Amino acid sequence: MIRxxxxxxxxxxxxxxxxxxxxEGIPPSGPMDVRAFVAANRLVGNPDGAAGLxxxxxxxxxxxxxxxxxxxxxxxAPVTVNDAPAPQWATVxxxxxxxxxxxxxxxxxxxxxxxxxxxxxxxxLGSRATYLRGRLGGVEGRALRRGDxxxxxxxxxxxxxxxxAAAEIPALExxxxxxxxxxxxxxxxxxxxxxxxxxxxxxxxxxxxxxxARLTGPRIAHRNGHDIISDGIALGAIQVxxxxxxxxxLVDRQSTGGYTKVATVGSxxxxxxxxxxxxxxxxxxxxxxxxxxxxxxxxxxxxxxxAGGGVPT
Amino acid sequence: MALCVELGDEISVETNTRVRxxxxxxxxxxxxxxxxxxxxxxxxxxxYDPAQVGYEALCASLATLVEQASTATLPPSRVVEIxxxxxxxxxxxxxxxxxxxxxxxxxxxxAHSGAEYLVYFVGFTPGLPYMAGVPARIQLPRLTTPxxxxxxxxxxxxxxxxxxxxxxxxxxxxxxxxxxxRLYDPEAADPTLLRAGDRVRMRPIPRAEYDVxxxxxxxxxxxxVIA
Numbered sequence: 001m002i003r004x005x006x007x008x009x010x011x012x013x014x015x016x017x018x019x020x021x022x023x024e025g026i027p028p029s030g031p032m033d034v035r036a037f038v039a040a041n042r043l044v045g046n047p048d049g050a051a052g053l054x055x056x057x058x059x060x061x062x063x064x065x066x067x068x069x070x071x072x073x074x075x076x077a078p079v080t081v082n083d084a085p086a087p088q089w090a091t092v093x094x095x096x097x098x099x100x101x102x103x104x105x106x107x108x109x110x111x112x113x114x115x116x117x118x119x120x121x122x123x124x125l126g127s128r129a130t131y132l133r134g135r136l137g138g139v140e141g142r143a144l145r146r147g148d149x150x151x152x153x154x155x156x157x158x159x160x161x162x163x164x165a166a167a168e169i170p171a172l173e174x175x176x177x178x179x180x181x182x183x184x185x186x187x188x189x190x191x192x193x194x195x196x197x198x199x200x201x202x203x204x205x206x207x208x209x210x211x212x213a214r215l216t217g218p219r220i221a222h223r224n225g226h227d228i229i230s231d232g233i234a235l236g237a238i239q240v241x242x243x244x245x246x247x248x249x250l251v252d253r254q255s256t257g258g259y260t261k262v263a264t265v266g267s268x269x270x271x272x273x274x275x276x277x278x279x280x281x282x283x284x285x286x287x288x289x290x291x292x293x294x295x296x297x298x299x300x301x302x303x304x305x306x307a308g309g310g311v312p313t
Numbered sequence: 314m315a316l317c318v319e320l321g322d323e324i325s326v327e328t329n330t331r332v333r334x335x336x337x338x339x340x341x342x343x344x345x346x347x348x349x350x351x352x353x354x355x356x357x358x359x360x361y362d363p364a365q366v367g368y369e370a371l372c373a374s375l376a377t378l379v380e381q382a383s384t385a386t387l388p389p390s391r392v393v394e395i396x397x398x399x400x401x402x403x404x405x406x407x408x409x410x411x412x413x414x415x416x417x418x419x420x421x422x423x424a425h426s427g428a429e430y431l432v433y434f435v436g437f438t439p440g441l442p443y444m445a446g447v448p449a450r451i452q453l454p455r456l457t458t459p460x461x462x463x464x465x466x467x468x469x470x471x472x473x474x475x476x477x478x479x480x481x482x483x484x485x486x487x488x489x490x491x492x493x494x495r496l497y498d499p500e501a502a503d504p505t506l507l508r509a510g511d512r513v514r515m516r517p518i519p520r521a522e523y524d525v526x527x528x529x530x531x532x533x534x535x536x537x538v539i540a
Contacts, residue, residue: 022349023350023435023436023508024435024440025439124499136499232317254436255437256353256436256437293363
């Protein structure tokens with residue numbers, strides 16, 4: 001068992017998500033930063049989709065009853081085992097009784113913890129991912145609480161101790177450039193509004209969450225009204241309500257909505273959006289669909305190779 | 314990756330039927346690379362895997378299917394009966410709505426429960442149906458001030474639309490009553506009750522029956538009436 005003495009303000013169980021239910025209004029959930037999540041699983045010898053933890057800003061404190069391995073990736077945060085510093089982006093072997101403490105993120109927002117074997121929570125609609133607003137999946141559909149104890153599924157044995165090469169650890173840039181494809185309602189904005197969107201920095205607001213990243217910056221002005229007949233909201237869609245401020249819709253998004261969407265963040269950059277701290281700024285750059293496909297291929301190649309590649313499932 | 318196929322620019326049964334027909338055709342043909350589809354009033358959002366299908370190729374096959382998308386291609390709708398208690402303590406706006414429409418609450422209940430509704434699509438929150446078919450004589454503009462919290466199961470009218478709240482959420486519809494059924498139940502094997510294309514009939518029930526059904530729903534012994 002893994003016993004949580006302090007889970008942190010928002011630590012949820014996630015796997016690679018629950019696709020196929022948006023038409024019922026149920027979002028896929030899953031990790032915000034897929035690459036960091038997959039790297040953590042590979043470092044402990046798990047299949048890519050084994051269930052692990054996503055913490056927002058502050059990591060958990062827990063102790064283990066049996067020997068296992070963990071890997072901590074994502075945001076840069078201090079990790080200790082029995083008060084001795086331990087590395088991130090590396091396999092860490094734990095003995096029975098070891099106490100792990102993961103502190104506050106110094107850079108980035110989402111911290112991932114993988115456990116050898118993966119967390120044993122019931123699969124709901126084929127996934128262990130937590131969807132907080134829908135109280136679905138994970139541990140009773142909620143964030144972890146103090147005193148929670150989770151079991152691990154059997155693992156293939158102790159994984160080799162590995163550490164990611166520095167070049168494989170993503171840089172958490174101070175002002176990341178996020179690539180977008182304009183549309184589907186870019187024509188509903190003024191030229192000045194579109195110019196502002198593509199040339200100005202936008203600051204992440206603290207009320208951002210797994211549903212949407214709320215940003216503030218120069219007004220993205222509409223031509224005539226901000227409402228549309230409600231339609232489907234793709235991952236990364238950037239809604240702009242009447243106040244002209246962008247909201248990037250993420251893994252726990254509403255399936256449909258009635259605000260104009262100026263552009264869509266490429267799926268390859270969603271993880272980077274998920275690591276932007278409140279107060280930090282981003283810039284948006286428009287790319288064509290063909291370029292977005294190329295960037296997606298590049299992302300998938302990088303994902304296939306991270307941490308020495310996947311294990312057979 | 315995703316693309317949005319727009320089939321019109323208005324809320325109408327005709328346009329929405331074509332949206333659902335297109336979705337059905339995509340399922341029938343097992344279109345390569347399509348991962349997931351999300352129907353709404355007038356468009357279909359198509360999620361795809363660019364490793365399996367290119368953007369132009371997908372647009373071309375979708376264009377062919379759009380031409381074939383007509384009412385004739387859809388399978389028959391399910392008909393779902395929703396028991397509903399139209400009482401002022403559950404339908405918080407029932408009396409105000411009747412007064413505004415210049416009819417008695419009984420007349421309003423008869424008009425509302427006498428119609429058959431079409432689920433345009435399910436979305437926004439899990440299991441929330443957007444429905445067509447509100448008789449013209451009971452259509453009302455939305456509330457001027459939306460409620461901060463509407464209890465799940467609330468049956469609401471807003472303009473030409475009708476919805477049943479699936480989770481507690483803010484809302485601007487006139488609340489006429491409440492169903493003891495759960496339109497979204499995260500602990501059920503199939504968490505959502507309604508699907509795009511379903512036909513919905515309301516069955517007025519007295520408070521005592523509401524309580525009985527609510528208890529059976531809680532005990533998981535109630536089976537919704539679906540034909």
